[in-house]
Amino acid sequence: MENVVEVKNLTHYYGKKLVYENLNFNIKRGSIFGLLGKNGTGKTTTINILNGFLKPKAGHCYVFGEDSYNLSPETKAKVGFLIEGHIQYSFMNIKQIEKFYSAFYPKWKKEPYYELMAKLKVTEDQKISRMSCGQRSQVALGLLLAQDSELLILDDYSMGLDAGYRRLFLDYLEEYAKSESKTIFITSHIIQDLEGFLDDCVIMDYNSVLLSMPISEFKERFRKYSFNVNGDKIEMHKDNVVKNFEQIKNKIVIYSFDEIEQIKRYLGQKQIHFSEIKEMPMTLEDAFIGITGKY
Amino acid sequence: MFASIMYKEWLKIRWTYLGGAVLGVFIVFEIFLNLGQIIEFNKANSVWNYIIFQKYLFYSDFQFLPAFIGLIVGIAQYFPEIQDKRLKLHLHLPMRENNLLLSMVAIGTVLLIIIYSFLLIGLSLVTLIYFPYEILVSLLNTVLPWIVAGFVIYFIAAALFIEIRWARRILIGVIAFAFVSMFYYYMGYDSFNKAIPVFTIIALSLSLLILLSGYRFKRGTK
Amino acid sequence: MLVKTSRNILILFVIFVLAIFVPDFYWKIFEKNIRAPFVLYSPVIHDFIISKFDDKTMVRMDNEGNLLTRDEYEELEPLFFYRQIVMTGKMPDSLDGMEIDIQELRRNNFSYRIKPDAIEEPFIQLYPLLESKSGRAKLEMPDEFIRLQNRCEFINCESNEVVEDLSETFSKAFTDIGFKFPAAKIFGNPTTRKPFDEGYFITDSAGDLFHLKRVKNKPYLKKVNRPNGVNVKYIVVTENERREFYAILVSEASKIYLISYNDYEFINTPIEDYDYRVHELMMRGNILYRSFTFSSDDMIRMVVTDREYNKIDQYDEEWISRENTSAGKFSKMVFPFTLSIIDAKEPFINFYFLFSDTRALIGIFISLIIAVILYLRKKIKLKFIWIDYIVILLTGIFGLIAVLLVRYEE
Numbered sequence: 015m016e017n018v019v020e021v022k023n024l025t026h027y028y029g030k031k032l033v034y035e036n037l038n039f040n041i042k043r044g045s046i047f048g049l050l051g052k053n054g055t056g057k058t059t060t061i062n063i064l065n066g067f068l069k070p071k072a073g074h075c076y077v078f079g080e081d082s083y084n085l086s087p088e089t090k091a092k093v094g095f096l097i098e099g100h101i102q103y104s105f106m107n108i109k110q111i112e113k114f115y116s117a118f119y120p121k122w123k124k125e126p127y128y129e130l131m132a133k134l135k136v137t138e139d140q141k142i143s144r145m146s147c148g149q150r151s152q153v154a155l156g157l158l159l160a161q162d163s164e165l166l167i168l169d170d171y172s173m174g175l176d177a178g179y180r181r182l183f184l185d186y187l188e189e190y191a192k193s194e195s196k197t198i199f200i201t202s203h204i205i206q207d208l209e210g211f212l213d214d215c216v217i218m219d220y221n222s223v224l225l226s227m228p229i230s231e232f233k234e235r236f237r238k239y240s241f242n243v244n245g246d247k248i249e250m251h252k253d254n255v256v257k258n259f260e261q262i263k264n265k266i267v268i269y270s271f272d273e274i275e276q277i278k279r280y281l282g283q284k285q286i287h288f289s290e291i292k293e294m295p296m297t298l299e300d301a302f303i304g305i306t307g308k309y
Numbered sequence: 310m311f312a313s314i315m316y317k318e319w320l321k322i323r324w325t326y327l328g329g330a331v332l333g334v335f336i337v338f339e340i341f342l343n344l345g346q347i348i349e350f351n352k353a354n355s356v357w358n359y360i361i362f363q364k365y366l367f368y369s370d371f372q373f374l375p376a377f378i379g380l381i382v383g384i385a386q387y388f389p390e391i392q393d394k395r396l397k398l399h400l401h402l403p404m405r406e407n408n409l410l411l412s413m414v415a416i417g418t419v420l421l422i423i424i425y426s427f428l429l430i431g432l433s434l435v436t437l438i439y440f441p442y443e444i445l446v447s448l449l450n451t452v453l454p455w456i457v458a459g460f461v462i463y464f465i466a467a468a469l470f471i472e473i474r475w476a477r478r479i480l481i482g483v484i485a486f487a488f489v490s491m492f493y494y495y496m497g498y499d500s501f502n503k504a505i506p507v508f509t510i511i512a513l514s515l516s517l518l519i520l521l522s523g524y525r526f527k528r529g530t531k
Numbered sequence: 532m533l534v535k536t537s538r539n540i541l542i543l544f545v546i547f548v549l550a551i552f553v554p555d556f557y558w559k560i561f562e563k564n565i566r567a568p569f570v571l572y573s574p575v576i577h578d579f580i581i582s583k584f585d586d587k588t589m590v591r592m593d594n595e596g597n598l599l600t601r602d603e604y605e606e607l608e609p610l611f612f613y614r615q616i617v618m619t620g621k622m623p624d625s626l627d628g629m630e631i632d633i634q635e636l637r638r639n640n641f642s643y644r645i646k647p648d649a650i651e652e653p654f655i656q657l658y659p660l661l662e663s664k665s666g667r668a669k670l671e672m673p674d675e676f677i678r679l680q681n682r683c684e685f686i687n688c689e690s691n692e693v694v695e696d697l698s699e700t701f702s703k704a705f706t707d708i709g710f711k712f713p714a715a716k717i718f719g720n721p722t723t724r725k726p727f728d729e730g731y732f733i734t735d736s737a738g739d740l741f742h743l744k745r746v747k748n749k750p751y752l753k754k755v756n757r758p759n760g761v762n763v764k765y766i767v768v769t770e771n772e773r774r775e776f777y778a779i780l781v782s783e784a785s786k787i788y789l790i791s792y793n794d795y796e797f798i799n800t801p802i803e804d805y806d807y808r809v810h811e812l813m814m815r816g817n818i819l820y821r822s823f824t825f826s827s828d829d830m831i832r833m834v835v836t837d838r839e840y841n842k843i844d845q846y847d848e849e850w851i852s853r854e855n856t857s858a859g860k861f862s863k864m865v866f867p868f869t870l871s872i873i874d875a876k877e878p879f880i881n882f883y884f885l886f887s888d889t890r891a892l893i894g895i896f897i898s899l900i901i902a903v904i905l906y907l908r909k910k911i912k913l914k915f916i917w918i919d920y921i922v923i924l925l926t927g928i929f930g931l932i933a934v935l936l937v938r939y940e941e
Contacts, residue, residue, distance in 0.1 A: 066395055069528045091403035101393045104322055117313035118402050175636075353688035354659060354672045360722050361655045361676075400662050441678065441686055443655045480936050481541075481909065484548045491551075491872055494880060499653035505877045511547065514540045523538035524940060 026071035045091035057201040096161035104143035127160035148179040203303040241291035325385035329378040375459030383466025458492035468518035545933040555868035561858035571609040663728040679714035704750035718766035801842040867891035867927040898931035
């Protein structure tokens with residue numbers, strides 16, 4: 015299958031501060047791809063690079079085969095872009111903004127936009143600046159739907175939205191993506207909403223990628239174990255087996271992709287005397303926090 | 310597409326622009342009333358003499374008007390673009406980035422040409438009520454640098470707002486302030502007659518400064 | 532490409548502003564006040580006496596350099612300082628065999644100044660033509676201004692309309708005498724604060740000189756015959772009650788003539804090396820002598836004549852101009868050129884470049900080295916910044932500051 019977005023060995027610094035090094039991922043045509051991670055892990059940086067609003071220090075990023083820093087107008091027309099915080103031209107009202115954008119996109123469809131707008135309790139001459147955050151998100155979404163772009167790039171669609179609007183947003187997106195086989199690139203720091211929505215995802219940490227796999231696989235394979243240790247001091251480290259851990263007095267919780275038997279063997283090799291080891295049930299959110307850490 | 314950009318720019322500017330026009334009309338009208346009063350209270354011939362040989366500028370209230378209009382139009386047009394880095398939306402439109410930026414400047418420039426012409430026509434009519442065309446010609450020669458200063462301030466506002474780094478903004482601001490101050494160096498009417506072509510060329514070239522700022526915005530925004 | 536142009540424009544813009552303001556600041560800090568000496572011709576000792584500033588104190592001396600007290604100095608020129616001399620009772624009864632009458636003395640003192648920036652000063656070409664024989668003690672501003680374009684038009688100030696009858700009468704006089712419209716230059720004193728009115732001296736489009744007055748609402752228009760080769764550059768109409776000469780005339784060739792009341796005869800003056808473009812001219816007269824002083828920023832010359840304009844003596848002094856002080860020499864190394872939008876000798880705002888000479892190479896060389904070191908340390912490829920080097924080569928320190936402030940973009 016053809017890749018709509020290819021990210022190769024992407025490396026970026028802000029001054030001397032490393033954002034990430036050698037980031038790699040591809041987004042297949044027709045797939046929904048999520049870039050997840052806590053705030054400050056470089057999600058928006060990636061989006062900016064992808065849209066040509068930042069020149070990476072090293073590496074490449076291709077959108078429809080073009081270097082993302084120099085996108086042609088034709089390619090830009092194929093990409094719908096949601097800026098973090100649903101930023102739009104807030105000095106316009108619903109009608110004005112639709113009229114404005116329609117001239118730029120040959121495939122513009124105003125029906126889905128006005129359908130969506132009809133559900134909002136706003137008047138046609140109400141400026142976007144005087145709308146609620148949720149309403150603004152719907153305007154931005156409506157414009158994206160009307161643009162009918164092949165690739166949607168959504169930077170933190172969930173920002174500032176309560177659960178209802180987040181749901182609504184995704185419902186529309188999902189329907190849109192399925193019926194028209196669009197490619198969607200989405201970033202978020204809230205994973206549970208995206209369960210069953212994403213085809214692929216990359217979870218980022220400060221300076222590195224934590225994992226890259228479909229969410230279902232992540233949910234399936236990622237485990238949480240707890241056990242007790244004796245009073246002697248035990249130092250845990252993250253490695254191939256232990257993806258993350260928490261230690262409160264002599265109770266230890268570890269997160270891993272490995273089965274319980276392998277964990278026992280691992281602890282044995284490290285000469286950690288454990289007792290009462292058991293696997294604990296996890297929601298997707300728990301798993302996400304588990305892998306990204308609480309801090 | 311250009312028409313659509315024009316529409317957007319107009320939506321941003323319109324109230325400021327109309328406000329500037331109202332202020333301009335007010336100032337031209339005030340110049341008209343003042344002139345009537347001066348001529349009423351003095352003999353017309355001594356007013357002529359004062360204007361021609363003492364180089365009294367009866368239109369000196371007009372002096373900072375074009376600069377002020379250029380400034381507020383620049384703010385109205387470019388400030389919303391940098392709020393929340395909204396310029397990204399503009400640059401994402403399916404046109405070449407340079408064309409997108411220059412379109413904005415071109416639209417503002419045309420709007421300024423319209424408002425300045427309109428005000429100059431008003432000022433000219435007021436002048437011709439009381440004075441022969443010689444005085445009008447010297448008025449136009451003298452007002453022209455102020456008009457050019459208006460465009461300079463507008464172009465600089467564009468480059469300044471789009472620029473992302475404060476150090477560069479301060480540099481552009483200080484240099485531009487020094488430059489604009491030259492337009493208000495006054496040695497009597499007509500004193501810019503020789504220099505104005507070069508000043509105008511420099512001013513027009515400043516319209517391209519937005520491209521460097523735009524490039525830096527695109528390359529380095531966070 | 533356009534972005535590069537944009538950067539280059541910003542660099543040139545910065546250089547332009549720096550080349551104006553940096554030398555200006557430099558001189559604000561380092562400039563020493565150099566004032567031209569003040570020279571008078573003493574009718575007592577028949578020699579020049581000079582006063583000048585030595586740093587901040589006024590020094591007075593005779594032409595041999597002997598210091599004089601203020602009283603001694605003023606007593607040597609009782610015609611110039613007559614108020615003070617009369618007050619102290621030291622006025623001699625006679626000078627050069629001429630009896631001194633204070634009234635006469637006062638009546639004969641005059642001075643006129645011609646500054647280089649006045650010569651081309653722009654004026655709106657509308658002039659009030661005063662009635663020179665109104666029969667009133669004081670002059671009055673007329674109700675009309677004249678315009679000398681296609682004809683002689685009188686425009687009423689109150690109505691802003693052309694006054695036909697006056698215009699026709701005067702235009703006819705102009706055509707009759709052979710005046711070629713439009714007028715090229717009009718010289719006169721459009722004011723009522725003068726003892727009497729001599730109207731205007733006007734050159735026509737053929738370069739001929741005419742004298743126009745309004746006498747009892749009728750034109751008085753005379754063609755002034757110029758000696759061969761004398762083309763009018765500038766005229767000061769004197770309107771002095773002694774009625775010796777109508778006007779001082781500066782020719783295109785920088786010669787100074789006086790237009791006599793005796794049938795507009797041109798009186799030659801023995802002034803050499805005067806250049807109206809650079810020198811400020813001062814003509815003084817008193818009961819015994821005439822003097823013509825002209826000066827620039829590094830020299831002064833005074834020529835004294837008798838009342839018939841025969842040369843008596845000449846004073847010359849030169850001093851170190853600003854450019855040749857140590858600060859000036861240093862500036863020649865630092866700045867390859869300086870730019871100013873004003874010039875004391877010019878009435879227009881314009882771009883007045885002052886170029887340095889080979890000394891500028893020192894500053895350019897140092898600027899280039901600094902740029903090379905900085906760019907090498909940052910390991911920047913030549914293809915990005917070769918234009919910066921060219922800019923520095925041409926504009927020295929200004930270019931260096933500009934390219935450092937407006938950094939190259941990859």
